[in-house]
Amino acid sequence: MKNIVLFGPPGVGKGTKAALLKERYQLIHISTGDVFRFNIKNNTPLGILAKSFIDKGNLVPDKVTIDMLKTEVDKNLNSNGIIFDGFPRTKLQATTLDDYLAIKGTQIYAMIALEVPENILVERLLKRGLTSNRPDDQDENKIRNRFNEYQTKTAVLINYYAAQNKFYGVNGVGSIKEITARLCAVFDNL
Numbered sequence: 001m002k003n004i005v006l007f008g009p010p011g012v013g014k015g016t017k018a019a020l021l022k023e024r025y026q027l028i029h030i031s032t033g034d035v036f037r038f039n040i041k042n043n044t045p046l047g048i049l050a051k052s053f054i055d056k057g058n059l060v061p062d063k064v065t066i067d068m069l070k071t072e073v074d075k076n077l078n079s080n081g082i083i084f085d086g087f088p089r090t091k092l093q094a095t096t097l098d099d100y101l102a103i104k105g106t107q108i109y110a111m112i113a114l115e116v117p118e119n120i121l122v123e124r125l126l127k128r129g130l131t132s133n134r135p136d137d138q139d140e141n142k143i144r145n146r147f148n149e150y151q152t153k154t155a156v157l158i159n160y161y162a163a164q165n166k167f168y169g170v171n172g173v174g175s176i177k178e179i180t181a182r183l184c185a186v187f188d189n190l
């Protein structure tokens with residue numbers, strides 16, 4: 001399994017690029033944000049709990065997120081590989097993922113980080129909020145809080161994967177085609 005973490009701050013374009021990589025390499029795409037939104041839509045206990053954090057732009061607690069992620073991984077252990085999108089977002093999530101994949105006889109091959117300046121991201125998210133129906137995209141304070149969560153809890157993971165020689169930064173500004181080509185160049189060499 002060629003598993004990768006697709007990484008970057010909110011609005012950087014992980015979801016669209018993950019869908020393209022999934023198609024091209026026949027991978028599984030696990031987006032923790034999508035799984036939470038599916039649960040919110042269906043009013044499950046997990047969804048009701050997660051909504052109270054997500055709507056404020058806060059991270060959902062580690063235990064809840066990690067349990068959910070393990071369930072998703074277990075469903076896909078016979079695949080070509082998994083694209084992790086939106087996970088890990090804390091150091092504990094990252095170490096837990098490494099340990100869990102090791103138990104299953106596999107590992108993360110790379111963290112590929114999409115890089116886009118923050119002012120462009122806020123604009124993109126507010127624009128997405130006009131059509132996406134996501135309350136966390138419709139209020140600049142919530143968006144700022146998500147960036148704060150990213151800076152204080154998530155950005156440290158760059159060093160975590162760099163220390164394992166698994167970090168690859170990719171310019172996330174340009175056309176979808178250009179950015180996808182940059183991502184594929186990294187993936188093909190793993």
Ligand code: ADP
Binds near residue numbers: 036059087089
């Ligand atoms: P974006 O990258 O645009 O912020 P996501 O769809 O990845 O959006 O996530 C939406 C929200 O879901 C996050 O702001 C957070 O509240 C919650 N979430 C998603 N993944 C995680 C995670 N790994 N740990 C904690 N919370 C998460």
